[in-house]
Amino acid sequence: MIPVNQPAAVLATYRLQMRGPASGTSFTFADAESILDYLAALGVSHLYLSPILTAAPGSSHGYDVTDPTTVSAELGGAEGLARLATAARSRGLGLIVDIVPNHVGVEFPQHNPWWWDVLRRGRDSAHSSYFDIDWDLDPDARIVLPVLGSDDDIDHLEVDGEVFRLGDKEFPLAPGTATGTPREIHDRQHYRLTGWRTATCGYRRFFSVTSLAALRQEDPAVFAASHREVARWFSEGLVDGVRIDHPDGLADPVGYLRRLRELTGPDAYIVIEKILAPDEALDACLPVNGTTGYDALREIGGLFVDPAGGVPLRDLAAAAGFTQSPCRARELKAAAATDTLGSELARAHRAVVSATGVDHPALPDAITGLLTHVDVYRCDYPALAATMSTAIAETVAARPELAAPLTAVAAALEHREPAARIQQLCGAVTAKAIEDRLFYRDPTLVSLNEVGGEPDRFGVSAAEFHHSAAVRADRWPSSMTALTTHDTKRGEDVRARIGVLSQVPGLWSQLVADWQALCPPPDPATGLFLWQNMFGVWPRSGQVDQSLRDRLHAYAAKVVREAHLHTSWIDPDDAFETAVHTWVDTVLDGPVATGLTGLLHALAVHADSDALGQKLLALTAPGIPDIYQGTELWEDNLVDPDNRRPVDFAARRDALDALEHPKLRVVRAALRLRRARLDTFRSGGYTALPADGERAEHAVAFGRGADVVVAVSRWTVELSETGWGSTTLTLPAGTWRDCLTDVDHRGTVAASTLFGALPVALLERTDG
Numbered sequence: 055m056i057p058v059n060q061p062a063a064v065l066a067t068y069r070l071q072m073r074g075p076a077s078g079t080s081f082t083f084a085d086a087e088s089i090l091d092y093l094a095a096l097g098v099s100h101l102y103l104s105p106i107l108t109a110a111p112g113s114s115h116g117y118d119v120t121d122p123t124t125v126s127a128e129l130g131g132a133e134g135l136a137r138l139a140t141a142a143r144s145r146g147l148g149l150i151v152d153i154v155p156n157h158v159g160v161e162f163p164q165h166n167p168w169w170w171d172v173l174r175r176g177r178d179s180a181h182s183s184y185f186d187i188d189w190d191l192d193p194d195a196r197i198v199l200p201v202l203g204s205d206d207d208i209d210h211l212e213v214d215g216e217v218f219r220l221g222d223k224e225f226p227l228a229p230g231t232a233t234g235t236p237r238e239i240h241d242r243q244h245y246r247l248t249g250w251r252t253a254t255c256g257y258r259r260f261f262s263v264t265s266l267a268a269l270r271q272e273d274p275a276v277f278a279a280s281h282r283e284v285a286r287w288f289s290e291g292l293v294d295g296v297r298i299d300h301p302d303g304l305a306d307p308v309g310y311l312r313r314l315r316e317l318t319g320p321d322a323y324i325v326i327e328k329i330l331a332p333d334e335a336l337d338a339c340l341p342v343n344g345t346t347g348y349d350a351l352r353e354i355g356g357l358f359v360d361p362a363g364g365v366p367l368r369d370l371a372a373a374a375g376f377t378q379s380p381c382r383a384r385e386l387k388a389a390a391a392t393d394t395l396g397s398e399l400a401r402a403h404r405a406v407v408s409a410t411g412v413d414h415p416a417l418p419d420a421i422t423g424l425l426t427h428v429d430v431y432r433c434d435y436p437a438l439a440a441t442m443s444t445a446i447a448e449t450v451a452a453r454p455e456l457a458a459p460l461t462a463v464a465a466a467l468e469h470r471e472p473a474a475r476i477q478q479l480c481g482a483v484t485a486k487a488i489e490d491r492l493f494y495r496d497p498t499l500v501s502l503n504e505v506g507g508e509p510d511r512f513g514v515s516a517a518e519f520h521h522s523a524a525v526r527a528d529r530w531p532s533s534m535t536a537l538t539t540h541d542t543k544r545g546e547d548v549r550a551r552i553g554v555l556s557q558v559p560g561l562w563s564q565l566v567a568d569w570q571a572l573c574p575p576p577d578p579a580t581g582l583f584l585w586q587n588m589f590g591v592w593p594r595s596g597q598v599d600q601s602l603r604d605r606l607h608a609y610a611a612k613v614v615r616e617a618h619l620h621t622s623w624i625d626p627d628d629a630f631e632t633a634v635h636t637w638v639d640t641v642l643d644g645p646v647a648t649g650l651t652g653l654l655h656a657l658a659v660h661a662d663s664d665a666l667g668q669k670l671l672a673l674t675a676p677g678i679p680d681i682y683q684g685t686e687l688w689e690d691n692l693v694d695p696d697n698r699r700p701v702d703f704a705a706r707r708d709a710l711d712a713l714e715h716p717k718l719r720v721v722r723a724a725l726r727l728r729r730a731r732l733d734t735f736r737s738g739g740y741t742a743l744p745a746d747g748e749r750a751e752h753a754v755a756f757g758r759g760a761d762v763v764v765a766v767s768r769w770t771v772e773l774s775e776t777g778w779g780s781t782t783l784t785l786p787a788g789t790w791r792d793c794l795t796d797v798d799h800r801g802t803v804a805a806s807t808l809f810g811a812l813p814v815a816l817l818e819r820t821d822g
Contacts, residue, residue: 064323065098066100066681068100068680069104069540069680069681073698074113079700087138090147096710098725099146101138103149103150104540105119106151107121107154109126110161110162119159120159120162120167121167122279124283135287155299156304158269162222163224168185174226174228175228185267186268186270192246197257198248200252202220207220209237215232218240227243253393255397258478262482271304277313284318294322295325302432302481308436323532334430344678346534347677351505351506352504352514353518355514357754358769359512367512370498371497371579375577376498378498388422390482390491391421398475398478402476406472408471409469419456420449420460420462424476426449491617494583494617495619497583520742524740526740527740532677532678535673535677543693544691545689545692548587548591550665551589551665554657557660572644574637580614581637583613584610593690607635610638663813665688669717670766673720673721674727674728674758675740682697683701716812720794723794723816724816731818738760738762740756741758743756743757745781746781748780750781752768752778753783763786764815765817767813767814784803788820789820791818792815792816794814797811
């Protein structure tokens with residue numbers, strides 16, 4: 055039992071990516087313990103750990119849990135976790151842990167005891183009900199495993215005692231079946247190995263990832279077995295909260311979260327990775343503290359995007375061959391449902407027929423069409439009760455020929471099994487079509503292509519930001535506010551830098567035209583997409599080292615494959631990919647590199663301004679701020695695995711001692727003020743403070759409680775040409791000291807004075 059030296063309530067978290075030595079880079083419980091003094095000095099209240107249960111050997115992220123009943127030995131095991139918790143408590147810090155209820159890793163069956171037993175014993179296994187297995191898919195009720203290069207590979211399986219070997223994978227043999235040819239032995243098993251291109255899978259997956267098999271958390275026995283270790287953490291006082299990965303994948307997310315709250319107790323901090331559409335509210339019935347912050351990320355980042363750049367940047371994208379429209383998103387959703395997720399669509403179809411006794415040739419088409427009109431990840435939360443009816447109406451209006459099969463779908467939605475299948479498919483379709491296709495195709499302003507983002511909404515107005523913040527303060531004051539996560543498409547500073555292009559669309563368009571003439575990309579839209587990302591990570595020195603070159607090549611490969619236009623992960627086009635890589639090297643080694651360096655020199659001050667502004671807002675607006683590892687200094691992360699690179703904490707300790715880095719100064723000052731003004735940030739409310747004057751729209755300010763005022767500047771390219779002019783901000787009564795500059799302000803303050811030293815201000819009332 056951890057000594058009762060309870061830390062303060064969750065006030066600010068620091069996300070750490072845990073990795074065992076076998077991953078190639080290591081960050082264990084002992085490593086986390088070694089930076090506790092630094093994190094305490096920085097001012098966070100909690101370490102926020104990526105998944106720590108036993109995962110596949112060498113896992114670099116922990117989301118492929120193979121044994122949910124044990125803490126990873128690679129990270130230090132249960133003893134290492136206990137030591138870390140004790141050491142954290144002694145410094146007034148707590149722990150929050152990411153857990154993964156939706157699925158477990160099955161890529162290597164020999165490492166997952168539950169899965170191994172099911173493969174060996176079939177339905178007779180004590181764990182057969184744990185997994186969401188489609189027993190009806192195979193006529194002999196065998197589990198269909200799409201793991202072979204082709205079906206003919208069965209003849210080449212190696213029999214080794216009581217197992218089949220397939221490369222570095224092993225599959226158990228049922229008792230008494232190990233004699234005969236490989237095919238004869240295979241045909242006696244409780245599973246059927248098939249070619250991975252068949253698009254048929256015998257179990258629900260995490261989206262389309264066959265190496266991750268879903269658990270049936272709707273079964274109380276499965277919940278109890280898979281949360282036994284989590285329950286111990288709370289009963290022994292090891293952790294203060296959990297983050298729930300992908301709740302929308304569960305059959306019954308509301309029921310799951312209620313059981314979780316009962317298990318953890320009323321005071322545990324619970325946040326869910328719920329990706330909300332811009333017009334979707336988190337359901338108030340959920341027994342959680344809020345989301346993991348993608349909604350706040352969109353609002354904060356969007357505030358710095360200049361809407362005046364929308365039309366010219368869309369025109370530039372159209373000239374490159376891309377035009378955005380609702381029809382495009384629906385087409386991608388339909389393709390995801392019928393191709394990538396065809397196995398899940400077929401299962402939903404069978405569930406509808408089973409529940410209603412009605413089949414129709416167009417039933418799969420009706421389900422697909424319906425999902426393309428659902429604009430959220432899933433719509434069976436109580437607050438979204440009208441969403442499905444609206445989607446049905448829109449589908450029938452768009453395609454009247456689907457009215458009859460949609461009647462069967464509507465009837466089936468009254469039954470638990472088909473309703474759950476369709477809702478689970480809905481989230482997967484949205485993720486695959488939007489996050490993993492559209493967001494890698496749309497080259498308009500790629501900083502908008504973020505998890506939870508909506509590129510059609512070009513920026514966020516001050517009015518929208520203020521209203522959303524006030525609602526969060528009132529209804530979800532403990533929801534996370536995040537700028538970077540392990541899943542973001544780009545890090546926060548990269549997005550901030552790319553966002554500045556919205557302020558200079560004419561300059562950007564001219565540069566792109568020049569670069570296309572100097573270095574024509576294999577595909578104009580791909581070139582426009584990649585040039586923005588190159589600018590986002592371009593080194594201030596202008597010198598591209600081998601590490602950055604390798605990272606950009608890896609990123610380019612991921613971009614063109616995820617876009618799924620000219621090449622893909624399943625069917626890579628070697629000629630196109632070679633052309634892309636050749637082009638990347640030509641950019642890095644030629645005159646375009648000089649142009650990128652010149653552009654960065656011209657815009658770096660504005661990018662830094664926006665990066666500081668969004669960081670201060672994330673730390674002070676309503677919610678619990680999460681600092682992703684390393685982002686207290688400038689960062690240049692691209693999408694995973696790039697954003698999971700090791701962090702130089704020694705450099706950050708030195709920077710904290712020196713306190714000269716502007717971003718670190720903002721982080722430390724805001725975190726210290728949060729600790730000093732606990733009630734203000736927990737329950738002090740939110741008040742918009744509009745600026746006055748000719749450049750008022752360039753300043754965004756608000757008050758927290760009666761003793762904190764936050765102000766940031768935006769769209770500073772224009773300000774560098776015009777200045778603030780007569781713009782002022784009227785402060786509430788009292789004397790206000792800027793925690794970043796130690797300058798006092800009172801009454802009506804000129805914006806040029808308020809932002810004279812830094813583009814942001816963090817004011818604390820000092821006279822009462």
